[in-house]
Amino acid sequence: MSGVSITPKPALSAFDRFWSACPKHADKVLTRQLFNLLISEGGLQTKIRNRESNELVEVSYAQVDPEVLISKMQEYAKTQVNPSTFDLKDGGRWTCTPAVWLNRGRWQD
Numbered sequence: 001m002s003g004v005s006i007t008p009k010p011a012l013s014a015f016d017r018f019w020s021a022c023p024k025h026a027d028k029v030l031t032r033q034l035f036n037l038l039i040s041e042g043g044l045q046t047k048i049r050n051r052e053s054n055e056l057v058e059v060s061y062a063q064v065d066p067e068v069l070i071s072k073m074q075e076y077a078k079t080q081v082n083p084s085t086f087d088l089k090d091g092g093r094w095t096c097t098p099a100v101w102l103n104r105g106r107w108q109d
Contacts, residue, residue: 014066023077034102072107
């Protein structure tokens with residue numbers, strides 16, 4: 001027997017599991033920052049644009065369990081992918097990027 005050892009792959013981080021669940025990939029660095037803030041003790045304080053008034057509104061989200069974000073993203077992804085082709089519906093036109101999804105608190109929908 002040779003002295004070859006097989007090292008198992010390290011487990012994926014919570015963020016990597018979240019990212020792999022996303023149906024659309026864009027702005028990974030920003031998404032990681034938002035994800036890390038959301039799972040931190042302080043939560044996330046951000047601003048979003050009110051679609052009706054076009055004004056910026058300050059929003060605060062309390063700390064969220066990373067498993068909740070992962071599971072909610074998996075649920076969201078199922079609504080955005082055509083099950084017969086595995087392509088994004090409407091070419092992804094109406095699919096949120098992960099950063100927007102986090103910034104707008106879409107896991108609460």
